[in-house]
Amino acid sequence: MAQNFTINAQHLLEKVSGGQYDVxxxxxxxxxxxxxxKAGFPDSLIIHYTAGRSGESSARHLAKDEVKASAHLVxxxxxxxxxxxxxxxxxxxxxxSSYNGRKYYNHFSIGIEVDNAGVLTQSGAxxxxxxGKRYKxxxxxxxxxxxxxxxxxxHIYTEEQIAVCEEISALLVAHYGMKEILGxxxxxxGRKSDPGPAFPLxxxxxxxxxxDRAIEESDLPExxxxxxxxxxxxxxxxxxxxxxxxxxxxxxxxxxxxERDGWxxxxxxxxxxxxKDFVNTK
Ligand SMILES: [Zn+2]
Numbered sequence: 001m002a003q004n005f006t007i008n009a010q011h012l013l014e015k016v017s018g019g020q021y022d023v024x025x026x027x028x029x030x031x032x033x034x035x036x037x038k039a040g041f042p043d044s045l046i047i048h049y050t051a052g053r054s055g056e057s058s059a060r061h062l063a064k065d066e067v068k069a070s071a072h073l074v075x076x077x078x079x080x081x082x083x084x085x086x087x088x089x090x091x092x093x094x095x096x097s098s099y100n101g102r103k104y105y106n107h108f109s110i111g112i113e114v115d116n117a118g119v120l121t122q123s124g125a126x127x128x129x130x131x132g133k134r135y136k137x138x139x140x141x142x143x144x145x146x147x148x149x150x151x152x153x154x155h156i157y158t159e160e161q162i163a164v165c166e167e168i169s170a171l172l173v174a175h176y177g178m179k180e181i182l183g184x185x186x187x188x189x190g191r192k193s194d195p196g197p198a199f200p201l202x203x204x205x206x207x208x209x210x211x212d213r214a215i216e217e218s219d220l221p222e223x224x225x226x227x228x229x230x231x232x233x234x235x236x237x238x239x240x241x242x243x244x245x246x247x248x249x250x251x252x253x254x255x256x257x258x259e260r261d262g263w264x265x266x267x268x269x270x271x272x273x274x275x276k277d278f279v280n281t282k
Contacts, residue, residue, distance in 0.1 A: 044109040049194040055115035079160035097187035117155035143197035154198040221281035228278035237263035244272040
């Protein structure tokens, strides 16, 4: 196995955009993944969280021969990218999976792991991951997972890693003509919870695929500022729907994703519905 398979995002992006992505990345590769994609694939992108301690430790783990899992990329909290498997080879990130009648997404998809601890448990004023690392209150967000009914605490993602993930995702979608970006939680519901509600998955999809819909959605403002002192954010566009997180404070800027019946679906640290009357878009 290569000793140093760290690459920076820019290096990777140049390779992807220049079409050289599968030629000279061999020093970064775990030798266990030698199965190439069939023609026409990959055509999908799957987003994961590592549920690990650091991006580097997760990348090194996924590259081990004896570990029966892998992924193409790992993005750490600073936005640094580790390539574990080249894009023209299959990696073992999806496992048992199915969506829209299609099964075994490892055959069709690129897997991106975003370094994140996943579910956190409250412990006094702090939060603890499954592997025992402690996190401060501002590193946790209480939110309802799309496959669940009640709120739990989740480790927040950094702006840097979200930005790098979006940049790479957009390049991969454009390069391969991909039609879908899915969360592991959507292709393996019940078995997997990643990337979870702290990751702006719907916003990522909207940002990358919305270019086609830009004209019909041109009336929807892109950003808004919360004007109520504390604005409830809910799972559905209804006043009785479950709150997905703590209220959004006045003055917070949010991205507006969708409008329905007097409500906006917005993205801040989580995604959810807020009453449009309290979002200033001017
Ligand atoms: Zn996963």
